[in-house]
Amino acid sequence: MSEKETLLDLLLASPQEFxxxxxxxxxxxxxxxxxxxxxxxxxxxxxEFEAVPNKGYRIVNKPVRIDTLTLLxxxxxxxxxxxxxxxxxxVSTQEEAKALAEAGAPxxxxxxxxxxxxGKGRLGRKWFSPKGKGIWMSLVLRPKQPLHYMPQLTLLTxxxxxxxxRRTTGVMAGLKWPNDLLVDGRKICGILxxxxxxxxxxxYCIAGIGISANLDPDDYPDELKSVATSLKxxxxxxxxxxxxIAAAMEEFETLYRLYQQEGFAPIASLWEAxxxxxxxRVTVGAASGPVTGQALKLDPHGALVILMEDGRELPVFSGxxxxxx
Amino acid sequence: MSEKETLLDLLLASPQEFxxxxxxxxxxxxxxxxxxxxxxxxxxxxxEFEAVPNKGYRIVNKPVRIDTLTLLxxxxxxxxxxxxxxxxxxVSTQEEAKALAEAGAPxxxxxxxxxxxxGKGRLGRKWFSPKGKGIWMSLVLRPKQPLHYMPQLTLLTxxxxxxxxRRTTGVMAGLKWPNDLLVDGRKICGILxxxxxxxxxxxYCIAGIGISANLDPDDYPDELKSVATSLKxxxxxxxxxxxxIAAAMEEFETLYRLYQQEGFAPIASLWEAxxxxxxxRVTVGAASGPVTGQALKLDPHGALVILMEDGRELPVFSGxxxxxx
Numbered sequence: 001m002s003e004k005e006t007l008l009d010l011l012l013a014s015p016q017e018f019x020x021x022x023x024x025x026x027x028x029x030x031x032x033x034x035x036x037x038x039x040x041x042x043x044x045x046x047x048e049f050e051a052v053p054n055k056g057y058r059i060v061n062k063p064v065r066i067d068t069l070t071l072l073x074x075x076x077x078x079x080x081x082x083x084x085x086x087x088x089x090x091v092s093t094q095e096e097a098k099a100l101a102e103a104g105a106p107x108x109x110x111x112x113x114x115x116x117x118x119g120k121g122r123l124g125r126k127w128f129s130p131k132g133k134g135i136w137m138s139l140v141l142r143p144k145q146p147l148h149y150m151p152q153l154t155l156l157t158x159x160x161x162x163x164x165x166r167r168t169t170g171v172m173a174g175l176k177w178p179n180d181l182l183v184d185g186r187k188i189c190g191i192l193x194x195x196x197x198x199x200x201x202x203x204y205c206i207a208g209i210g211i212s213a214n215l216d217p218d219d220y221p222d223e224l225k226s227v228a229t230s231l232k233x234x235x236x237x238x239x240x241x242x243x244x245i246a247a248a249m250e251e252f253e254t255l256y257r258l259y260q261q262e263g264f265a266p267i268a269s270l271w272e273a274x275x276x277x278x279x280x281r282v283t284v285g286a287a288s289g290p291v292t293g294q295a296l297k298l299d300p301h302g303a304l305v306i307l308m309e310d311g312r313e314l315p316v317f318s319g320x321x322x323x324x325x
Numbered sequence: 326m327s328e329k330e331t332l333l334d335l336l337l338a339s340p341q342e343f344x345x346x347x348x349x350x351x352x353x354x355x356x357x358x359x360x361x362x363x364x365x366x367x368x369x370x371x372x373e374f375e376a377v378p379n380k381g382y383r384i385v386n387k388p389v390r391i392d393t394l395t396l397l398x399x400x401x402x403x404x405x406x407x408x409x410x411x412x413x414x415x416v417s418t419q420e421e422a423k424a425l426a427e428a429g430a431p432x433x434x435x436x437x438x439x440x441x442x443x444g445k446g447r448l449g450r451k452w453f454s455p456k457g458k459g460i461w462m463s464l465v466l467r468p469k470q471p472l473h474y475m476p477q478l479t480l481l482t483x484x485x486x487x488x489x490x491r492r493t494t495g496v497m498a499g500l501k502w503p504n505d506l507l508v509d510g511r512k513i514c515g516i517l518x519x520x521x522x523x524x525x526x527x528x529y530c531i532a533g534i535g536i537s538a539n540l541d542p543d544d545y546p547d548e549l550k551s552v553a554t555s556l557k558x559x560x561x562x563x564x565x566x567x568x569x570i571a572a573a574m575e576e577f578e579t580l581y582r583l584y585q586q587e588g589f590a591p592i593a594s595l596w597e598a599x600x601x602x603x604x605x606r607v608t609v610g611a612a613s614g615p616v617t618g619q620a621l622k623l624d625p626h627g628a629l630v631i632l633m634e635d636g637r638e639l640p641v642f643s644g645x646x647x648x649x650x
Contacts (some may be wrong), residue, residue, distance in 0.1 A: 078586055122523055146642035147520070148626070154524050176622030178524060195472070195522050198447055199503060201477050300472070317471035318525030 008298035011059045024318075064241065065132070066112055070244050079108030080139065080249040080256075087111065089131070091118040094194060094208045097138035101196075109140040112245065117223045119210065127210050128228075130219055133179040135211040135241050136161065139252070144260070146200035151302030151317055152218055152264045154193050156179050157207050159270045160255050161189060164247035165211070171234045174276035175323050177304050179296065181211075182276055185323070186213055186229040214238045269296045277321060280294040282306065291316065332363045336374075336384045343427050345381035351396040362640045363574045389566065390457070391437055396567050404433030405464065405574040405581075412436065414456070419533045423462035426521075426529040433578075434465040437570065444535065446515055452535050453553075455544055459555070460536040460566050464577070469585070471525035476627030476642055479503050480520050484595045485580050486514060489572035490536070495558045499601035502620065502629045502646050507601055508538075511554040513537050518529065530648060534573065539646040593623045600647060607631065 006028055011019060024035045039049060039057060048061035053070060068086045075081045083106060090096050093111040100109055104234045116136045119127035129136045158179030164311035165173045165188070173181040173188055181189035192208040215230035230270060259267050272278060283292045284306060291314060293306040327329060328575040331353055336344060349360045364374060364382060373386035393411045400406045408431060415421050418436040425434055441461050444452035454461045468478060483504030488496045490513070498506040498513055506514035514537065520530040540555035556564045584592050597603060608617045609631060616639060628640035 123526065148473060148642045150472055150522070151525060193524050195520075197475070197520050199518055200476060201448065303473075319471045
């Protein structure tokens, strides 16, 4: 048993009571400075302590790790997440999953990390992914559909995560086209599907899902404070990340099977019901320049149909949507 | 000047006449065995000699290298091929171009190799790419269109290469859907567009083009003899690879610009005019199983429309086409 575990044992044995530094140093036969160093290490690992002069230390919060065995037991899926790689830290779960896919990893392989040091969003933007606070994960897919149907899979993934968030946490997130999750206009989850194809044959696709689960307001850098929120902030309490990951995999697998059997129509209906984009006045940065109009519906391919000011309907497949007030 | 060049100088000085091994060994001050070794080295490098007992050696054919400077001078394009990497040998120009694209290489960057040791075709199949005999090249593209339009770019690339082949060599190759080039049912060129995308944003696309330019019948392994042919075999003489590469880049750039300005309609017309698939009875291995019917036309998205036996029209985006007689 390591020194660190013994210190923890001591504090966990009496979670309500303070244990003085003196007592700790005596019982562990280490110096007071060594105790203080241990406490700091545990803080870095996600433990929270209350420290009161003349009383000592009391444990306030344990880090809740994403435990591989617990997650595997919680998953009710056949493939999604059943091949699982849980990492303490990684540059990017997306890059990790890509490497696994290139090496032949089967559909459903899931990479989860407690921390990403180089997490990425759309267009090479950084994705803020601090340790132990969020759900940073990437799912390997090998869809049988031609590349042409990727917009549908993008929308499907958004629906799956949105349903899992609502069901597990009660937070009524909505979908901003194509697949961001918002709560009252603030981003709570980003999804990015990266695909590698030969002509129309999709070699693999990686669904990257970043959920701001248990971030506190102070965790966000200044530039994100006004545009981002977390499930903990919205729900008023921390969320169980393992339950949420399992729910997301379950929703995904159910919808993916429905899609393979019934096509895109039922997915489109579900997306439209969860959308915060439809009916709004939006500006989309399309290749030909920005287009403004009313977001009307999805077309059968998965494009967002914009009703333009001249009355024409324009289906758009890509571009950032700006919701106008 | 190296020994090798001196031997070459000697033989090139009198291309019609035989030079005896004795004379060579005397003039180069090397042994007869050294002369024979030099000749073999030159043979490996692509030179062809006639060797007649008691007469000596005569040069019959020089290797025609793809020379970077000559190619750059021949290119009449603004971007396609203007960033150029010519390699003596590589595992795969496709992998080379991908690495360049990941590192930020601009649109139009072209990788050409005299030889590929691990050239690849569709679905991980090997692509036979012997040294100095073909055009093995990969072009980096960064199309502004969403991923949804990739089938159109696949067809465009086929049209460009087909037009370049016809114009430069007179060989009347035709397009098998989506973008193989055939002459009398035998494959003369394969094209493979690999794309890397984030949702609908195409990070880059690599157009891999393999043209069997100057292969002789004996160059082909047995399993390819009945299904493949070369421009040299069909034209009856070797083709100038530099001219053909330059023509392909020129045709590509012209069509790519036309496509950006006018959309897919003119590209579809050109493809249909060069097609050997339309009007034929075909079987397409679609995701839902094989579909047989008459290849009718392209639809506005670039799908091949199959008129099925029950009278329904089915647009297909992917699958191997088998032409039925």
